Amino acid sequence: MSQVVTRFAPSPTGYLHIGGGRTALFNWLYARGRGGKFLLRIEDTDRERSTPEATAAILRGLTWLGLDWDGEVVSQFERRDRHAEVAREMLARGTAYKCFSTKEEIEAYRAAREAEGASYAVFQSPWRDADPSTYPDAPYAIRMKAPRTGETIIEDQVQGRVVIKNETLDDMIVLRSDGTPVYMLAVVVDDHDMGVTHVIRGDDHLNNAARQQMVYDAMGWTVPVWAHIPLIHGPDGKKLSKRHGATGVEEYQAMGYPAAGMRNYLTRLGWAHGDAEIFTSDEAMKMFDLSGIGRAPARLDFKKLENTCGHHMAMAEDAALLHELQAYLAAAGRPALTDLQAGLMKQALPFLKSSAKTFPELLEKASFLMISRPIAADAKAAEALDTVSRGILKSLTPRLQNASWTKEALEPILTGIATENGIGFGKLAAPLRAALAGRTVTPSVYDMMLTIGREETVARLSDAAA
RNA sequence: GGCCCGUUCGUCUAUCGGUUAGGACACCUGGUUUUCAACCAGGUAAGAGGGGUUCGACUCCCCUACGGGCUGCCA
Numbered sequence: 001m002s003q004v005v006t007r008f009a010p011s012p013t014g015y016l017h018i019g020g021g022r023t024a025l026f027n028w029l030y031a032r033g034r035g036g037k038f039l040l041r042i043e044d045t046d047r048e049r050s051t052p053e054a055t056a057a058i059l060r061g062l063t064w065l066g067l068d069w070d071g072e073v074v075s076q077f078e079r080r081d082r083h084a085e086v087a088r089e090m091l092a093r094g095t096a097y098k099c100f101s102t103k104e105e106i107e108a109y110r111a112a113r114e115a116e117g118a119s120y121a122v123f124q125s126p127w128r129d130a131d132p133s134t135y136p137d138a139p140y141a142i143r144m145k146a147p148r149t150g151e152t153i154i155e156d157q158v159q160g161r162v163v164i165k166n167e168t169l170d171d172m173i174v175l176r177s178d179g180t181p182v183y184m185l186a187v188v189v190d191d192h193d194m195g196v197t198h199v200i201r202g203d204d205h206l207n208n209a210a211r212q213q214m215v216y217d218a219m220g221w222t223v224p225v226w227a228h229i230p231l232i233h234g235p236d237g238k239k240l241s242k243r244h245g246a247t248g249v250e251e252y253q254a255m256g257y258p259a260a261g262m263r264n265y266l267t268r269l270g271w272a273h274g275d276a277e278i279f280t281s282d283e284a285m286k287m288f289d290l291s292g293i294g295r296a297p298a299r300l301d302f303k304k305l306e307n308t309c310g311h312h313m314a315m316a317e318d319a320a321l322l323h324e325l326q327a328y329l330a331a332a333g334r335p336a337l338t339d340l341q342a343g344l345m346k347q348a349l350p351f352l353k354s355s356a357k358t359f360p361e362l363l364e365k366a367s368f369l370m371i372s373r374p375i376a377a378d379a380k381a382a383e384a385l386d387t388v389s390r391g392i393l394k395s396l397t398p399r400l401q402n403a404s405w406t407k408e409a410l411e412p413i414l415t416g417i418a419t420e421n422g423i424g425f426g427k428l429a430a431p432l433r434a435a436l437a438g439r440t441v442t443p444s445v446y447d448m449m450l451t452i453g454r455e456e457t458v459a460r461l462s463d464a465a466a
Numbered sequence: 467g468g469c470c471c472g473u474u475c476g477u478c479u480a481u482c483g484g485u486u487a488g489g490a491c492a493c494c495u496g497g498u499u500u501u502c503a504a505c506c507a508g509g510u511a512a513g514a515g516g517g518g519u520u521c522g523a524c525u526c527c528c529c530u531a532c533g534g535g536c537u538g539c540c541a
Contacts, residue, residue: 011541013541043541044541045540046541047541048540049540049541050541062513076537083495096479099539103538103539105541107537114467116467122537130528141539143539159470159471159472161480162468162470163470164469164473165469168468168469168470168497168537169469169537170537171539172538172539173539175489175539176539178539180539181541182538182540182541183540183541184541186541187541191518202535203534203535204469204471204534204535204536205469205535205536206535206536207469207470207471207536207537208536210470212511228471229472230472230534230535231534231535233533233534237476237534239533239534239535239536240534252523262482264536265478268479268490269478270478270479271478271479271540272478272479272480272489274480274489274490275479275480275489276490277478277489277490277491278490294472294478294479295471295472295534296471296472296473297472298477298478298479299477300477301476301477301478301491301492302476302493303477303491304478304490304491304492305491306491307490307492308490308491310504314504334535338509351527354503354504354505355502355503355504355505356503356504357503361503365502365503414500418500424500425500426479426499426501427500428475428500429500430500430501431503432500432502438521439501440502441501441502441503442501442502442504443502443503444500445500445501445503446500449475456504463518
C-alpha cells in the first residue's frame with residue numbers, strides 16, 4: 001500500500017469553524033499515525049467571498065490546534081488553468097460536451113416539468129448528443145456526460161455503502177461559460193494531482209461524492225477512499241451556529257482552553273476507541289482509525305471540554321504551559337506577564353495546574369502572585385482581618401524572619417500560633433489569605449508563602465497587621 | 467417535494483445476534499480538607515415508536531416519527 005495522503009480543504013470565507021477544525025484534526029491524525037502526508041488546500045475559487053484575511057485566520061487556527069501540514073498551502077484558484085485543461089480533456093474523451101443552454105432556458109425547462117406535475121426536474125440538456133455542426137456561435141458551458149441509468153456506489157468508510165441512482169443526478173457543469181472551473185471539478189482535479197488517497201470531510205459532501213466519483217471515472221483516475229464524517233451540532237442538537245456561542249476555533253483559544261485539551265476533546269467528539277478518554281496526540285495517532293468514527297452528529301458539551309482540558313493542564317510540562325499561558329494572554333488581549341510574574345508563575349505552576357481547567361481559571365488562582373503591595377482586601381477578606389486577627393499576624397511575622405522557607409519548617413510555626421491563640425488552623429488561614437492575597441478563596445497558604453518568598457510574605461503580613 | 471444520511475443514560479460513546487447494556491462528562495451523596503477547587507468512594511440514569519426475521523435482537527429487514535444534508539453556470 002502506498003503512502004497515505006490526506007488533506008484539509010477549507011473555503012476562506014471566514015474564521016476556522018470548530019467543525020472544520022475537527023475535520024482537519026481527523027485528517028491530520030489519520031495521516032500522521034500512518035507516516036503519511038497531511039496537505040492543506042484553500043478553496044478560494046469563489047472570488048466574491050474569499051479573502052486573504054480568512055485564509056490567515058484559518059492558518060492561525062490550525063497552528064494553534066497544533067496541526068502542521070506538509071508542503072506549501074495550495075490555492076485552488078491559482079490552479080484554474082489546470083482545471084480548465086481537464087474539462088477540455090473530458091470534452092476530447094467524449095465524457096463531456098458543450099452545452100449552449102442559457103440560464104433562462106434551464107429555468108424554463110424546470111418550470112415546464114413542474115407544470116407537468118413532476119416534483120423535481122433533473123435538467124437534461126438538448127446538447128448532450130447534438131451534432132457539432134449545429135453548434136451556434138455562442139458561449140457555452142462544458143457539462144459532464146453523466147450516466148442516466150444505473151447507479152453510482154460510494155463505498156464510504158464511515159457511512160457504509162451508499163447507493164445513488166444516476167437518474168437523480170444531472171449532467172453537472174464542469175466549466176462555466178466564462179471559462180472558469182466549477183468547484184466540483186476543481187476538487188477532483190486537485191485531489192488527484194495532489195495524490196490524495198483518503199478524502200475525509202463533512203458529510204454535507206456525501207451526495208456530492210457521487211458526482212465527483214463520476215469525474216474520476218470519466219478521467220480514468222483512481223477513486224480515493226471516502227470517509228464522510230457527521231457535522232458537529234450545538235447542545236440543543238441543531239446545527240452549530242452563532243447563537244450557540246463560540247463556533248470559531250480561535251474563540252476557544254481566546255477563552256483560554258489549552259490546545260492539547262481541545263485536541264483531545266475534539267478527537268473524542270464523534271470518534272471512540274473503546275474506553276479511551278484522555279490521551280496525548282501521539283497516543284491518538286496510534287489509536288485513530290476511520291472505523292471508530294460514529295455516524296450520528298455529535299453535540300458540543302462545554303463541561304466535558306473543560307474536564308478534558310483540566311486533565312491536560314495537569315499533565316502539561318511547566319515550561320510549555322507557561323509559554324502557552326503567555327500566548328493565551330496575547331490572544332485574549334490581556335496584559336502580558338512581567339518578568340517577575342513569569343518567574344513566580346513558573347514556581348507556582350506545579351500546584352496551580354493540577355486544579356485549573358482553563359487559563360483564566362489558572363490566572364484566577366494565581367492572582368496572589370499577580371498583585372503587588374499594598375494588597376487591597378475585598379469586602380469578605382477585610383472581615384477576616386479584625387483586630388484580633390491582626391494581632392495574631394503581628395505576632396507571627398517575627399517568627400517567620402528566621403525560619404527556613406520550606407513547608408516542613410513553616411507548618412509548626414503556623415499551627416503553633418493557632419494553638420497558642422486557642423483557634424483552629426482554619427481560623428488562622430482566613431486572615432493569612434486576606435493578608436497574602438486580599439481574598440478569601442486562594443490556593444493553600446503554604447503554597448502562596450513559598451511562592452512569593454519570605455520577604456514578600458512578611459511585608460504583606462505586616463501591611464495587613466498595621 | 468425528491469434523493470441521501472442518522473437515532474444507546476441529559477451529553478460523548480462501548481457493544482459488531484446471547485452482557486446484571488460498560489466507560490467518561492454532568493448531576494446527587496459521602497470522604498479528604500485551612501477557603502475554592504482538585505482528588506477518592508458510591509449512586510441516579512439509555513436502546514425513538516411499531517412491525518417482522520430468529521431459539522434469541524440495541525445489533526439484521528420494513529414502516530412511522532424526529533433530526534441533518536443534498537437538490538446552483540456557490541463552495
